[in-house]
Structures are given as structure tokens and as C-alpha cells.
Amino acid sequence: MEWNIAAESISLVMLGIIWVYARKGSRLPSLKNRIFQWCVMVTFSAIFTNILSTIMIYNYAQIPMWMTWTVTMVYFVLTPLMGLAYFLYTLSVIYADSGQIKKIAAVGVIPGAIYILMILSNPFSQWIFGLNMSDGYTRGPFISVTYLIFYAYCLASIVVTLVNHKRIDREIYRILAAFPVLAVAVIIVQQAYPNVILSGSAATCALLIIYLHLQNRQISMDYLTNVPNRQELLDMLGLMLKKVPKKKFVLAVASLRDFRQINNACGQQKGDELLKIICQFLKKIGRRENVYRFSGDEFALLFTHEDEAQIRQCMNDIQARMEQPWQVDEYHFMLNMVIGVVQYSGEGESLERLVNSIEYAVSQAKSGKYGQICYCDKEMLEKLERRRKVIQVLKEKLDDESFQMYYQPIYSVKSGRFFYAESLMRIPDSPIGPIYPSEFIPVAEETGLIVNITYIILDKVCKFINHLMSKGIYVGSIHVNFSALQFSQPNLSERVLEIIRSNGTPMSAIKIEFTESTLAESPQVVTDFTMKMKEHGIKMGLDDFGTGYSNIATVINIPFGTVKLDKSLVWVSMKNENSALAVKNLTRTFKELGMKVIAEGVETEAQRKLVVDFGVDQIQGFYYAKPMPEAEMEEFMLAQS
Known part of the structure; x- marks a missing residue:
């Protein structure tokens, strides 16, 4: 039997491009991001082994049989695992902050585990496929299980999405419901034309939808400075507070003063160039992966491993640099910058309180009461908490x-x-x-x-x-x-x-x-x-x-x-x-x-x-x-x- 692997070869190239760009995207070590990387890796490996297996089967007489057996078995293991990977990705999006994900995932992997046992026993049972020197490659009586497992995981993804449609964003709901349907549709086409291999194409199409709408680097990166944006910082902080609540870290936000005047005087383009130059400087001062664009003229620096002396030295270096002019083409600028600094003590503060604290520290630095750098200490945090409670009382009194x-x-x-x-x-x-x-x-x-x-x-x-x-x-x-x-x-x-x-x-x-x-x-x-x-x-x-x-x-x-x-x-x-x-x-x-x-x-x-x-x-x-x-x-x- 002859197979057409042109579609698989094109899909492998496309998937390689997706993989390269996906690795430049969000650095957030969330479960969703880790599973997406696993989806890409499993899909790439499945397509690669599929193409390699096809070539080896064509030339089985010239290639050691054990090698052809091994590569083909790996392909048959990975093909349904693509469906499992997408199912787990759906779970990671819907149940990101829920303990239910472990229970559902544990049940979900059972069909895949049973199928893998079938593959491992295939050299003896030849239920899925057979290989010998006289007949070459032959299909086993249960080869349809391979597709049924893939279908089952795609169907499970759709069911989980439909059941939870009220708890997820409408746009995300449409994406999660669409990609498994597309994958199933492509596989059905392959069933009609068995000599055209499309399993990898189906998976690549699904991954492309996920990447463009849920994993695109533009979602997490600031387009101008090419550093992670505010939402990425909030997601990172939220993940740290959830996964390692006792770990101490320091968050600093540097805010430029009167930056709008530069845009008004020299134009938006010069202002953008200046922001990029300042961002590059901050990436050299702190860890480049821990610099974020907090807002239009504010940058955040996250310190997770540095000690107090290193952080203060970093703050001093920033202050010293701000006393010197910045140059963009023929323009020279003198800028004022204030910095708010908050230390997370590991005492279980919420993300909202942490963000409020850093914004309060920046506002206090702007007021000039604490100099250009305001370290939000325990006393200031107590004042902020008191202010929060006063606001709550005012709102309650206002409501009634x-x-x-x-x-x-x-x-x-x-x-x-x-x-x-x-x-x-x-x-x-x-x-x-x-x-x-x-x-x-x-x-x-x-x-x-x-x-x-x-x-x-x-x-x-x-x-x-x-x-x-x-x-x-x-x-x-x-x-x-x-x-x-x-x-x-x-x-x-x-x-x-x-x-x-x-x-x-x-x-x-x-x-x-x-x-x-x-x-x-x-x-x-x-x-x-x-x-x-x-x-x-x-x-x-x-x-x-x-x-x-x-x-x-x-x-x-x-x-x-x-x-x-x-x-x-x-x-x-x-x-x-x-x-x-x-x-x-x-x-x-x-x-x-x-x-x-x-x-x-x-x-x-x-x-x-x-x-x-x-x-x-x-x-x-x-x-x-x-x-x-x-x-x-x-x-x-x-x-x-």
C-alpha cells in the first residue's frame, strides 16, 4: 500500500514554526503553558515518526526490522496521545484554579494508558499492525482503536467545554469548542481516503488555532518594548502566590514623571524610542526576564533571588542613570523617575493587596514625602489596609x-x-x-x-x-x-x-x-x-x-x-x-x-x-x-x- 505524506511534511514545517514562536512567548510556568509545550512536542514527534515510519516501511527490506518496528510503535503510541494532550490542555484552561483538574485528568488518562499497553503487546498480538519480511506492513484487526481513542479525547474536550460554558469567557469557549471539531473533521477525511495521511495535519490545525488565540506571544508581550506586559506580570505574581506562598520576593515599579510632555514636544515616535531605550537599560540592571511594562510610562522589576543589598544597589544604579541625559537621535532628554518598592513577606497576602501596595508606593513616591524611592514598609502597608477599610465603609454607607x-x-x-x-x-x-x-x-x-x-x-x-x-x-x-x-x-x-x-x-x-x-x-x-x-x-x-x-x-x-x-x-x-x-x-x-x-x-x-x-x-x-x-x-x- 502506498501513502501520500505530502500533507504531513508540510504540517511538520508549520509545526516547527509554531514551536519556535511559541517558545518566544509567555515565560509564565503555568500548567496551561507547560501543557501547550507538551502538545507541540507530542504532535511534532508524532508527525516526525509518522513520516519516518512510512519511509522505513517502504524500504523495510533494506532497514533492520527491529528499527522499523520501534519507530512504527512510537508513532502509534503518539497518535492518540495527541488527543490526550489536547484534552489535558482544555482542562488546564477551564480548571486552571480548581483542584478538580487532577481528578478529571486521572480519569482521562485511563483510556490512553490501556491503549499504550495494547501497543506494547502488539509485537506479540499484532492487534494494531504487523511487520514481516514476506508481507511488509499489515493492518491489525483493532487498528481502528487508534482513531477511536483520538475521537474519544476530542469528544471529551468538547463535552468538558460545553459543560463549563458559563464559567469561561465566550471567546475562549468558542476556541475550545472549535479546535477538536476541526481535528475530528480532518481525521474523518482521512478515513475516507486512507492512503492520504492527515492525522498530523489535523493536530497541526488544532495547535494553530490554540496558538493564534490562546498562546500568541502578543497576548503576553508588550508590542513596543518586547518585554512581558502588565497582565503577564499579574499572572506571574498570582502563580507565585499560589504555588510558593511562603517564598519572599520584591516588586519595584519605576514611573517616569511628566513623560507626556516629551510626546507633546517631540512626537509620539521619539517618545516610543525613548521608552525602548529606557527598557533596554532596565533589562541590563535587573534580570532581563523579570522586567515588565507595567503601564504606558511605568516599568516593573521583579526580584525573586536577589538579596536586599543587591536590590538597593539596583535602585541606586537606576537613580544614578536618571541623573544623566538620554539621547534619541538629535534630541537629549533629562527625565525624572520615581520608584515604588514592595516586599512580599510570605504571609499570604492576596494579589489584589500586593498590586494595591505597589501602586500606593508609587503614588507616595510621586508625592515627594519619601524621596524618589518609596519602600512600602509594614507601617505603610498598615496605612494602606486602613485606607482600604475606610473605602469599604464609605461604599457601604453610600449604598444604604x-x-x-x-x-x-x-x-x-x-x-x-x-x-x-x-x-x-x-x-x-x-x-x-x-x-x-x-x-x-x-x-x-x-x-x-x-x-x-x-x-x-x-x-x-x-x-x-x-x-x-x-x-x-x-x-x-x-x-x-x-x-x-x-x-x-x-x-x-x-x-x-x-x-x-x-x-x-x-x-x-x-x-x-x-x-x-x-x-x-x-x-x-x-x-x-x-x-x-x-x-x-x-x-x-x-x-x-x-x-x-x-x-x-x-x-x-x-x-x-x-x-x-x-x-x-x-x-x-x-x-x-x-x-x-x-x-x-x-x-x-x-x-x-x-x-x-x-x-x-x-x-x-x-x-x-x-x-x-x-x-x-x-x-x-x-x-x-x-x-x-x-x-x-x-x-x-x-x-x-
Whole structure:
């Protein structure tokens, strides 16, 4: 019988190309990657032995029979093992993080093991094939088992994929379902044309689909710098935490400062060239296989074997190099770089916590508090964990709107009454104890939670005003603080008006306050918002005057109803006559412009007399009243009315 091995020869070349490129891809020692390499090796060996066996059978009279027997037996062993390899690869993708894979794989290899025993006994039984000098190669009565085993493993791959379709990504599901079907289809064609050998072609087609969609180096490598990307780093860290949770390692992320300016000034192409040069430098400093592109202008270095002295020397070398210019063609650049460093202690931290830690370390390095290199020590990690818990509490309070509102009365000098108050959010109790505004307000602003929190505060204030009015208590206005982040919202005016209208609260009973820094950041946006609020009768106030950097002309041109002097101005005026004179003149100026002036932070009789001498209209501070919850505030207002 004659066989056509042209397709197998072409498949062998294709498979060799896949093998070369696959070895340049992901270096992650995951089960999926290891099994894929095994799939390639088994398939290559099967095709090679198939071609070699065919040639030897054609020339069996000139080749020692034992050699032909051996090569042919190896081929028959490897052919169904290709199906087993693909089946195990499917398991490694679907059950990557599950302990079930060992049990399923153990059951799955049983048919293959039985078949191998048949092959090993074939020289005696000749169930699969026979070879002798008189007849040459002959098929055995059970040769169809070879194909049945392959079919069985392909079918098992499809069944496992279908059963688990809900737990895997849709794209991966389609790939895992497609490649065994294609392999079976090619084998069926071979059954129809037995003289054309296509088993290797079927396996190569399946491997090509897997490589292009699941093992392609572009999935794990950064196209620009040719180093592993962020996802590859995360996968590597996750694997290390799972496989060797007690092993200590150090992760450093180097972040370039103001790199966007280089792109803007010299163009994207020069910026890309510079990134490649910097990456090559980092690969020489650390282990080249442990350098990753963490983000656009950030690179990660993973230290798994180096000691502390080596790591610090590496950091020092990077710093020393950054003090020298970088050259791209005719351009010379001086760059600033900060580095965050985190050591995994082997105490079972999660991947999420590790990533949060390194990002926090980089942000702290950028802040300049710790120099250009920030080593995230135990104390910093505890702060980060505390911050994480604060964020969780804020989210929970936001979801059920359960944070408490406190109100601090504001004294009117002229009437001697308390018609005004400032609303203050408080978290007196939580799973981590009381959280004070000095801690949760910055976190809320950094995370953006402050936006929705402010809307809920406004809603709660409206409801409280309505409640006081229903009790016959007169309310001049209650102040609500807006952060700078609030003014980044495109529909801010509409949202504010909607909340007040839905509650049926008088517009004049609401006063929105924001700080000088907010005004300095977005003067035009704030001005437009203020004008819009004035049209509807909502009052506006400037909070903490004296702590920001706004232009006094800008302040004068915005129709504020009130200007609140920061407590620092009051306190410094107690010690310095010149400061007192300046604040007094400022107060007079604001009043002449038609604004009311509020002095905050007044705690003593001497401070009260001082601000009254300044000519302020209202006073806020512990001297008169501390912030109090709604029930106490109601009693306070009721008593004084």
C-alpha cells in the first residue's frame, strides 16, 4: 500500500514554526503553558515518526526490522496521545484554579494508558499492525482503536467545554469548542481516503488555532518594548502566590514623571524610542526576564533571588542613570523617575493587596514625602489596609445612605440668634470604629466617592430643613460643602436643582459653599455654576478664605452671599497686630461689596471679642456650639427660637 505524506511534511514545517514562536512567548510556568509545550512536542514527534515510519516501511527490506518496528510503535503510541494532550490542555484552561483538574485528568488518562499497553503487546498480538519480511506492513484487526481513542479525547474536550460554558469567557469557549471539531473533521477525511495521511495535519490545525488565540506571544508581550506586559506580570505574581506562598520576593515599579510632555514636544515616535531605550537599560540592571511594562510610562522589576543589598544597589544604579541625559537621535532628554518598592513577606497576602501596595508606593513616591524611592514598609502597608477599610465603609454607607449628619449652629451677631448652620457628615461608628472627617474626606475625594456622597448630603439637608419648618422653626439657610471634584460633573446644576425641587425645599434655605482652592482650579466653571444657582435663589458662600491661592479679583467678581474666614486667620490675629489689621480691612472690604462675613473656629471669649471688633456678621465655633446630630440640633433650634 502506498501513502501520500505530502500533507504531513508540510504540517511538520508549520509545526516547527509554531514551536519556535511559541517558545518566544509567555515565560509564565503555568500548567496551561507547560501543557501547550507538551502538545507541540507530542504532535511534532508524532508527525516526525509518522513520516519516518512510512519511509522505513517502504524500504523495510533494506532497514533492520527491529528499527522499523520501534519507530512504527512510537508513532502509534503518539497518535492518540495527541488527543490526550489536547484534552489535558482544555482542562488546564477551564480548571486552571480548581483542584478538580487532577481528578478529571486521572480519569482521562485511563483510556490512553490501556491503549499504550495494547501497543506494547502488539509485537506479540499484532492487534494494531504487523511487520514481516514476506508481507511488509499489515493492518491489525483493532487498528481502528487508534482513531477511536483520538475521537474519544476530542469528544471529551468538547463535552468538558460545553459543560463549563458559563464559567469561561465566550471567546475562549468558542476556541475550545472549535479546535477538536476541526481535528475530528480532518481525521474523518482521512478515513475516507486512507492512503492520504492527515492525522498530523489535523493536530497541526488544532495547535494553530490554540496558538493564534490562546498562546500568541502578543497576548503576553508588550508590542513596543518586547518585554512581558502588565497582565503577564499579574499572572506571574498570582502563580507565585499560589504555588510558593511562603517564598519572599520584591516588586519595584519605576514611573517616569511628566513623560507626556516629551510626546507633546517631540512626537509620539521619539517618545516610543525613548521608552525602548529606557527598557533596554532596565533589562541590563535587573534580570532581563523579570522586567515588565507595567503601564504606558511605568516599568516593573521583579526580584525573586536577589538579596536586599543587591536590590538597593539596583535602585541606586537606576537613580544614578536618571541623573544623566538620554539621547534619541538629535534630541537629549533629562527625565525624572520615581520608584515604588514592595516586599512580599510570605504571609499570604492576596494579589489584589500586593498590586494595591505597589501602586500606593508609587503614588507616595510621586508625592515627594519619601524621596524618589518609596519602600512600602509594614507601617505603610498598615496605612494602606486602613485606607482600604475606610473605602469599604464609605461604599457601604453610600449604598444604604446610612452615614450620619451633624450640624453646627452659626451665630448671627446682629440678631443674637442662630438662624444658620453648617452641615457636616460624620461616621461615629463603623466596623473599624469612628472615622473622622480628616481621614475619610481625603479618601472620598481621591476615590471620587465624594461626588455621590455630596448629592446624598444635599438630599438629607433638604429633608432636615423641611422637618424643622414643619415644627415651626425658622431656618435662614444651611450650608452644604462642595469639593472641587463636584465641579467636574457635567450635569451638576441640573442634579442640584432636581434634588432640591424633589424635596420641595425653599431654594433660599440652601447655601452651597466651596473653598478657595476649588475656585482657583476651575474659576470659569465655578462662576457659571454660581450664576445659575443665583438665578434660582440658591445662596453661595466661599469657605475657608485665607487658605487657598485664588485671585482676590476673581473672588470679588463672583456673587457670593458670604465669605467664611478660615480659623487660621482668627488664631494668627490673636498673636499679631498686623495680621489683625489686615483681616479687619478684608472684612470691611467684603462687607462693602455686599457680602456677609463669617468667622469660624471661634473657641474663646477673647476670640469672640476680636472677630466682633473685625465687624463680622456671623460667628461659628465651639464657643457657641459644637456640631450635633439632627435630634440635638432640632432641640437647640427650638429652644433658641
